[in-house]
Amino acid sequence: MPLEEKVKNLQDMLMKRPLINLNVDKWKNYVKSAPRNYSMIVMFTALSVGVNCPICKPAYDEFYILANSYRYAHMNTKAVYFAIVDYEEAPQVFQQMNLNTAPVIYHFPAKGSRKKHDQMDFQRMGIDADAMAKFVADRTEVHIRVLRPPNYAAPVVVSLLVMLVLGLLYMRRNNLEFLYNRTFWGIICLCIVFAFMSGQMWNHIRGPPFVMTNPQTRETSFIHGSTQFQLVAETYIVLVLYATVTLGVILLNESVEGKGDSGKRRVLVYVGLGLVVVFFSLLLSVFRSKYQGYPYHFLFN
The missing domain is CATH 3.40.30.10 (Glutaredoxin)
Incomplete structure (x- = not known):
């Protein structure tokens, strides 16, 4: 031709x-x-x-x-x-x-x-x-400016969320003491941090499947083996692991600053330390399964 x-x-x-x-x-x-x-x-x-x-x-x-x-x-x-x-x-x-x-x-x-x-x-x-x-x-040597199609889903969701929050504030306009509660704002901040650390935004952009099934062995995988991809189930698993480790750290902190009896504080120390050790080891195992050859592990391989 x-x-x-x-x-x-x-x-x-x-x-x-x-x-x-x-x-x-x-x-x-x-x-x-x-x-x-x-x-x-x-x-x-x-x-x-x-x-x-x-x-x-x-x-x-x-x-x-x-x-x-x-x-x-x-x-x-x-x-x-x-x-x-x-x-x-x-x-x-x-x-x-x-x-x-x-x-x-x-x-x-x-x-x-x-x-x-x-x-x-x-x-x-x-x-x-x-x-x-x-x-x-x-x-x-051809330079291309990437033009993405507009996505109106995020502004709509944010607008609905703002309207919902304003509606709740209006309904409780005579009882707004919870806005000055440090625990309330601390929980909101932790939820935002867990969502971003676990990869919820990546899921929103890429739209991965919930789990992956091997067509030959019919085995279902909840953790993807590549560093360039993740599954929705994997995001939830990582979120729960981060949240549990954080709970363990909070319990350890409460055992030091708490004013209860020594027996209760001792229980908080053991429970908090156990949560941190076990679930941080699981988190490290997930990391090792995605980054092949990573040499370090704690309790689990």
């Missing part, structure tokens, strides 16, 4: 959709064969539910945002095109590239052969659209 026809076809496909779906024929014509005066940024992924790739969908969503941002600002540049190869549609391409994992992003340069740095390192850079834009800029 002549170069002019290639570019014209790619521009037509870009007009319809930011990402070009590559089958075997398109892969040969637009990526592997010469002549070519444009770069191709290709994501190899597996979006089928049967493949059970939990990180593929969020990575694809970020890649789509990047491609759409490029189309918005660089429509007529004709320098870079974004494409995807799905395993279910073109397994032969995965075999040609010797790929047994997904997702993977490769840069296919306009001239010369592909080099080691033409593969994006997700472990080091992350899977968000801004990291992908930096990778594209490093390989092609």
Whole structure:
């Protein structure tokens, strides 16, 4: 296929959709064969539910945002095109590239052969659209400003919450002593801290599954084995572990500052120390399961 026809076809496909779906024929014509005066940024992924790739969908969503941002600002540049190869549609391409994992992003340069740095390192850079834009800029010198679609869910939820709080204050306008209660504000602050430390915001942005089931063994996992992903159940587990360790520290503090009898204070010391030791060990075990090779543990492996 002549170069002019290639570019014209790619521009037509870009007009319809930011990402070009590559089958075997398109892969040969637009990526592997010469002549070519444009770069191709290709994501190899597996979006089928049967493949059970939990990180593929969020990575694809970020890649789509990047491609759409490029189309918005660089429509007529004709320098870079974004494409995807799905395993279910073109397994032969995965075999040609010797790929047994997904997702993977490769840069296919306009001239010369592909080099080691033409593969994006997700472990080091992350899977968000801004990291992908930096990778594209490093390989092609095309700088893309990431434009995310507006999300109105958060302002609506915040507005409803504010209205609910104001309504409660109005209903209890004659009895507002609880606003001066230090314990009340301390519990609210702890809930906010636990929510952010456990990864609730990450869940809100990425939308991960609650648990993950291995299709071969049918085993259900509540803790994801990768440092780049987490499950909703894992978030709740980590939140409970942090909260229990905090409760243990509070009991230890109360045993020192309390004015009760020595027997009660001794019980608080033992209970608080037991909570801290046991649940901090469990928290360290969760950390070790995600960061393979971490050498330290306490009570549990």
